[in-house]
Amino acid sequence: MTTMTEASVREFKMPDVGEGLTEAEILKWYVQPGDTVTDGQVVCEVETAKAAVELPIPYDGVVRALHFPEGTTVDVGMSIIAVDVAGGTGGAPVAAPIAEVPAQAPAQAEAPKAEVPQTEVPQTEAPQAAAPQAEAAKAVGSGRQPVLVGYGVAASSTKRRPRKGPEIAVSRVPDTIQAELNGHGSAPAVKERPLAKPPVRKLAKDLGVDLATVVPSGPDGIITREDVHAAAAPAAPATQAAPVAEPVPQVTQAPVTTPAAVPVSSYDTARETRIPVKGVRKATAAAMVGSAFTAPHVTEFVTIDVTRTLKLVEELKQDKDMQGLRVNPLLLIARALLVAVKRNPEINASWDEAAQEIVVKHYVNLGIAAATPRGLLVPNIKDAHAKTLPQLAESLGELVSTAREGRTSPAAMQGGTVTITNVGVFGVDTGTPILNPGESAILAIGAIKLQPWVHKGKVKPRQVTTLALSFDHRLVDGELGSKVLADVAAILEQPKKLITWS
Template sequence: MIQDFMLPDLGEGLPEAEIVAWLVAEGDTVALNQTIAEVETAKAVVELPSPHAGTVTKLHAAAGDVVAVGSVLISYDLGGDAAPEPAPAAEMQAEEPAKAEPNLVGYGAAPRGTARPQRRTRAAGGRPAASDTAVLEAAPHDAIPTPEITERPLERPRSTPPVRLFAKQLGIDLALVEATGATGIISRADVEAYAARVGATLTTSAPVEPAFVPEPNPSVAAGDRTTRTPIRGVRKHTAEAMVRSAFTAPHVTTFLTVDVTATTELIASLKADRSLQEHKIGVMAVAAKAVCLALARHPGLNSRWDDAAGEIVEHHYVNLGIAAATGRGLVVPNIRDAQDLTLVELADAIRGLAETARAGKTAPADMMGGTFSITNVGVFGVDAGTPILNPGEAGILALGAVRRQPWEHRGEIALRDVMTLALSFDHRLVDGEQGSRFMVEVADVLREPGRAMLLR
């Protein structure tokens, strides 16, 4: 029986998604909940599990295609008769509760004890077709891979879509590449190192380019002086959200330059503590702690304007958004209940969010429900900016670069670590006095971290 699978709503109410990569090919046998594709919505790249066990008969979209929710994505042969006879209405009602459907929003793993499906074995020699993603037989990393094509490994290697594309262009099976980083994610450098080790054999089995060269952009003709890139995915969503925010919430931005020498000295002392070295505590974590403490005293900055209900919604918790720049655009995942975390826990959470975002694995749910955000423009060498509010939030704080410069200190001029803060807030919810007092309290903690002991 042939069964079609339509692209589902991935739990975020978005109308479409782009196919980043197919992880199965026509003719493959797949198991329930096996990951069949990576799709990119306007918020994140997510893995799509198979809702059926069977043989893939047709892929209805190619990598790079944008597919509307509800459109047929893939067809399966589930085996058995072509189509069952329609059952009487009474029988259908009786059987309906027993029908089990996979959880397409939760992206659950395959049930325990379920063997992962295998690719069909093909004869050695000859390069697989473009739609075929069969892999080389697993071998020790110091061995030269043979051109024989056999089974898919039990676990798909962890890497990002650009790295997978790079490996594919080199003809390298990522199952043979070892991840050297602490995250366990295969990087471009890992692929390059493996390619250098087995380059001679790879040259005979598949064309290997000396360096990564993007495929020609069909929108750029020879001699053209412009490049056209479709607006979609995260960048499209970010643009729409920022325009909506800028023209809905009346923005006000205030600036304050503060001596943060005591904070940088605290961070240096914490880094010297062997028991804390792995936690990577930085200025961002201290600022996050200062923000959580100040929000408890200035709840207007931690509220939301509900236009539909005609209400101001004040939050008694802090879901702290951390802006992260990625190759796919800006994403702002948030730390749930940040007000309950210690400085060390905040540092770990910020680091985890950043690593996940850079790997393109931020879940859509992690970017929803934020109440206040922080963006660190200082990492790019910028002193200050005018950040735009995330829709639904009353405030966002931008941290500038920490610079060593002459500064008045105890009645004298001395070299001090100085940083500029920029706070944007929704003037419907926060007036100038409230915004200024909030900014000063955050700055006070950065100027004298010990003051955090006096706040709650």
Template sequence: MPQFKQFPLPDTAEGLTEAEILTWHVRPGDEVKVNQVICEIETAKAAVELPCPWDGVVTELLAEVGQTVEVGSPIITIDLDPAGAVAPAVPAESNGKIGEETADGRIATLVGYGPKSGAAQRRRRKGATAVAPPAVAPPAVRQPVAPVAPVPPPAPAPAPVVAPAPAATPTRGGYVPLAKPPVRKLAKDLGVDLHALSGSGPGGVITREDVERFVEPAPAAAPAPAAGPRERRVPIKGVRRATAQAMVDSAFTAPHVTEFLTVDVTPMMELRARLKNAPEFRDVKLTPLAFAAKAVVLAARRTPDVNATWDEAAQEIVYKDYVHLGIAAATPRGLVVPKVRDADRLSLRELAISLEDLATTARDGKTAPADMVGGTITITNVGVFGVDTGTPIINPGEVAILAFGAIRDMPWVVDGQVVPRKVCQLALSFDHRVVDGQQGSRFLADVGALLADPGVAMTY
């Protein structure tokens, strides 16, 4: 016989609470195998492909493309024993949609299936009115026990929405209100009886807004302003929302200090030109950023304070004996900061290869969530945009970030003579709770010295 199992949205990275469904790669009726990609989701950190945990046949998709789903909520139903089914698989266009009847006569609800049509329902009251099949008439909507403020009807959905089969007079013993665990907790905290609410969500599910509206009815909200003829409105979500919140938290938690340094990097650029012709670098994209990354990890050895974390809860400063170097990268999905793990153990060639791989993966939106957490210090390469410098905001969980500016031909005094040189500007922002001015200045000066004369690295 069929064995239906629901797959809940997993936490793909530490601390995530929700994700948006970007695309489905399967549909009801499709056969799936273990580790087959079934959908792509967008978290606050990255776009992630979800593999299927079981072999079986898809019977229902429980979330739509564009829908934001909480971690732990079911997103798909799979029949693990399709061979035991009495009825053949239902075509994709009619199987598994919320509110529709499946091949075995059951009604699809938000988190699974209702009882078979015509079958006795558990704890049905005498005289209860049966739900008419969707093909004959639309289903009745459950009414609340106590009168409440009228709730505006939800926006029309592409598929009919059905609540669980109602009894003639709904009571506590007649049905269990549909609501997700966080909503149930909110209702409990506010002292709201879910039996007294009508759910405005798909399938009659009670939402957070339903609970809040019941506690304190809000005045009629003004309609959302429409975009003008030369405007467009984009919802704030995913990476953009996470980045915005992280920057606000950092800016108003860590006391930022920013110092600046202008550096003649002509020797570094000359070394880069020589190395590009060396056999071991001919197949490597050797960028100025690779030299900056090497300078940062070397300078951090002399000033370990910039490679630490402020632990507010424990009231401790955690010093790291490794460097997980973050590289701020602009992508079509927004700003992301993937990490080069153990960058302090890599040679210049290995760093250059890692940076190129990191940039390509980030541009394609394929950076794994695990690669964007646990950084110790960050570089933001504003120079790639032709920008000289800036005052970068520290990445949350770290205490320092270096802005690497554009390299320009500028007049420079060398041995008393004004000559054209390759010059760039550096800006270091640091958390003044951990890094004092002396420590921040020494670190920035060391980075500048390594770029101005790469041979200084021999003394580190």
């Protein structure tokens, strides 16, 4: 039998796909042990603190091992897949390190070695028994944390999140290995982990649905939201008024005077839900706490008549140069903010604590806060100040669509200079937004409502909204902040200023 040589096996390590990220969760593997891969082929999808990213393999070869199952959080710099770049004609593929399989029993050692070769992965690269686990234990035990590939390790007290036990064991162990273990009675069968996106897993958890019992209808056996709802529907009592998909309303709609009418199991399930803090939510929480307790926030408000702006929006929708583009009030508000920044460039700055300097940016990367299934993301439009109105509309449309599809790249969320958050879409009048780290200003847009307004000396129904501008008081004083907010308000009340002030 021909076996792999040390030189033929390449270990692909978890890269830093963002800016200083230290870990990522493996969402889905697109390849199996034994599959042939080519340079640039996407082999898995991972979720970082900033985005879901597909990882391409950088060489040709045959997959020999997947070191971690789906759902595992892996430190940057740890090997996640082994590839035989020589083409690998010998030896059976290894699905995962043996440490991922339930603990060995004595009968296991008697299994024929020819069926599960122990020389498939070179010991100098990644010992087959437990390479990733040994590497992680060594890093944790010495107080070190893996960093970028090729740069060794750095001192840190951070530990990789522990795995949750046998129920999340690797789902890619070949059937031959499972049959061998079960045939000798040495270990229980490895439980396959159902395929589902994080939002679908959360929905299933909220509804109390075991994903292992759900029949998938999505591509490649992926469980969809509809599958979860279908699995939950039969469990609803015939006399239950509230839909099963909304467990909390079931409790709130129960008669206050007859709490016993609510089944104990349903009541207990609906009392509280625990959501792991990771990914985007974890990063957002850390960033907002850091921003709130680092930059002294000041927020100013102004209520304005935007009737003329809404009329202009309707006119632009009919313009042939804007056909096929997303034209809405946000587009003109974004343009108004860009004009205000041009008139007051000091607002487009950041605070350099180390150098004790204020860094004024001569470009505007305009951030747009977007609510997505993965949480709140703030991708930004690069060099928005240099775009024409049609170009800005096209960029806004692409930004929103990409964010909603969960495909926003880490690069799209880096380097922002000033941000807009539209809380009005939720029917909220206004708010006091917290600055994105590294930025000095953020503009909140409230709901646009028809209200009585004094117009030309008479009270008339007009389209009215409230703007709120939060800024870093270390580098933006009250005068500068007020000028910027006043300029945005003036443009939205009199859109012709977009021409006279540009």
